[in-house]
Amino acid sequence: MSLGPHLYYDGEDYKCLLCDRWFETEKALYDHCRYTSRHEWCETCLRVFVSTTAKNQHLFSSPVHSHICTLCASRPRFDTAWELKAHRVDYHNLCDICGKYFNNENDLRMASDFSYRSPNVANFLNLQHRQRHQARNLQCYGCYQFFKTFSGMLIHLESGRCPSGTDIDDINRLARECYQSRKYIDTEGDYVCPGCDKFCSKLSGLFQHVEDSLSCSYLKESGQCLAKLEHYISWKVQR
Known part of the structure; x- marks a missing residue:
């Protein structure tokens, strides 16, 4: 089976060639690739890259990646949906709790009132909104x-x-x-x-x-x- 240029399968075990580490299962190998900071990983394509530069070249040349901010004139591309969402929160006043866009930061900060929820849920949601609706x-x-x-x-x-x-x-x-x-x-x-x-x-x-x-x-x-x-x-x- 083909795992790309930096991963290897010998018919029994799996190996990350960049880290020189063996794994018993494909899942263990992929979990290593996802969480290590020693090299870069593309979750969409299940591919590992030796450097940030190599990964960025892949992101910009591969047609399968769609994490693009269409609200920006420059249409910047992001590695993950989470990074795209964080960009929209910071630059386009998106509330990632309710999914609404607001005209300005003040409207965004004033948008939440969770007093009708249970205390635990209200505390969690209020924390989310305090983080997301605070001033830049x-x-x-x-x-x-x-x-x-x-x-x-x-x-x-x-x-x-x-x-x-x-x-x-x-x-x-x-x-x-x-x-x-x-x-x-x-x-x-x-x-x-x-x-x-x-x-x-x-x-x-x-x-x-x-x-x-x-x-x-x-x-x-x-x-x-x-x-x-x-x-x-x-x-x-x-x-």
Whole structure:
């Protein structure tokens, strides 16, 4: 069976040639490809890429990818539906809870009232809306663009579109350099939430998770490991 140029099957076991690791099942191999930060993965095509550049070339040349923002004149293309949605939240005032677009940020922030829900549901939905409807007042550490959340800034930095020249390789390197890295990077080199052990393929995904999770949001509070990581990134990424 063909798994592409960087994956191998010998009739019994599976191997990631980029990491020189063997797996007993195809599922285990694909899970490794999804969650490791050592190389890039296309979920749509089930293909692995040696670098961000190689993956971006695939995204722009393959007709199967449709994560394009048709609301922008430049029609930017995104790796995943989640990244496209995050872009629309940041730039087009989309509420990703109710799916509505608003004329401006103020209308977006005022759109939610969950007092009629049960307390647990109301708390969760209010957290979601506070994260999504907050003002865009977080300036990128590498340029003068503003974002609503740190995860939104990380998507921008990981994409390589920041004028600072920062890309996903730089972000992954900084995440590993930070002295807190053992708390959010496992022994396989993958990102994992210290609060619930959720795997994330990118650092932006890890921060998006803790921003939206009631039980794990404490990890961004002062003195916690992800707050310290954000401070380290702000210190290292220069305009």
